[in-house]
Amino acid sequence: MSNRSYSFTHAITRKPGKSAVDGLRAVDTGTPDLDTFLSHHADYIAALKATGAVVTELEALEDFPDSVFVEDTALCLQEGAVVLRPGAPTRLKEAEAMAPTLRELYDEVLTIEGPGHIEGGDILTTETEILVGTSARTDDAGIKELAGLVAQWGYKVRKLNTPEGVLHFKTDCSLLDENTILSTRRLADAGCFEGYNVILVADGEEACANTIRFNEKVIMPAGFPKTEQAVREAGYDVVTVGNSEAAKLDGGMSCLSLRFSPIKK
Numbered sequence: 236m237s238n239r240s241y242s243f244t245h246a247i248t249r250k251p252g253k254s255a256v257d258g259l260r261a262v263d264t265g266t267p268d269l270d271t272f273l274s275h276h277a278d279y280i281a282a283l284k285a286t287g288a289v290v291t292e293l294e295a296l297e298d299f300p301d302s303v304f305v306e307d308t309a310l311c312l313q314e315g316a317v318v319l320r321p322g323a324p325t326r327l328k329e330a331e332a333m334a335p336t337l338r339e340l341y342d343e344v345l346t347i348e349g350p351g352h353i354e355g356g357d358i359l360t361t362e363t364e365i366l367v368g369t370s371a372r373t374d375d376a377g378i379k380e381l382a383g384l385v386a387q388w389g390y391k392v393r394k395l396n397t398p399e400g401v402l403h404f405k406t407d408c409s410l411l412d413e414n415t416i417l418s419t420r421r422l423a424d425a426g427c428f429e430g431y432n433v434i435l436v437a438d439g440e441e442a443c444a445n446t447i448r449f450n451e452k453v454i455m456p457a458g459f460p461k462t463e464q465a466v467r468e469a470g471y472d473v474v475t476v477g478n479s480e481a482a483k484l485d486g487g488m489s490c491l492s493l494r495f496s497p498i499k500k
């Protein structure tokens with residue numbers, strides 16, 4: 236069975252900078268501690284590498300407090316990458332800063348030119364389709380432009396709604412395998428995962444719905460024992476990584492990397 240949606244040879248990460256303390260957040264739950272953030276970030280990279288991935292580790296960009304959350308800057312597929320257009324004004328130019336790295340790794344790099352906006356946190360690539368949630372950061376025009384670009388590589392884009400008050404579509408869901416999605420109840424109840432198996436995160440553990448499947452591992456944030464157990468019991472090989480500091484900035488496991496296997500000509 237093909238599994239291009241979670242088998243990856245490469246990842247890109249970016250170190251959190253000192254300016255991360257000024258990162259965007261919906262609710263202030265305290266200032267992230269940079270040393271702890273750096274230590275969690277190193278654990279995260281080690282978890283990616285342990286699956287066999289080559290990780291491009293970029294230096295911090297102090298001008299962009301949220302630039303550790305590289306996922307929002309690009310959509311990485313096998314055939315090429317698309318530089319996105321973040322809807323948060325303070326993050327718009329982060330995408331441009333990622334483009335040279337993508338050009339080193341891919342033959343083809345396309346760009347969302349606007350006027351629409353789209354962030355990677357709103358995009359869930361499954362084996363058969365690309366699901367994109369509209370949100371405060373991602374609008375219809377951004378989704379339409381993305382759909383037009385990726386059609387040339389044979390991808391279908393399906394537009395959905397991110398639940399009200401939720402930052403990104405993938406704040407509430409993750410891909411576990413070809414047919415299985417980990418989701419919060421509120422997102423699954425919206426009916427967007429028909430045809431997929433859904434594993435629900437435990438009530439009260441919604442903050443771990445943002446998890447990643449990376450090769451043979453499911454990388455989950457630490458501290459969500461009921462959901463971790465459910466995912467293990469479903470047969471997945473789980474590794475947990477501390478996420479307390481990224482969580483203060485509404486960030487989780489997917490936000491911290493771009494994951495892909497570029498096809499080089």
Ligand code: CIR
Binds near residue numbers: 258355356403485
């Ligand atoms: C932001 O608000 O943009 C960052 N503080 C968090 C971004 C999280 N990214 C993601 O879910 N893909």
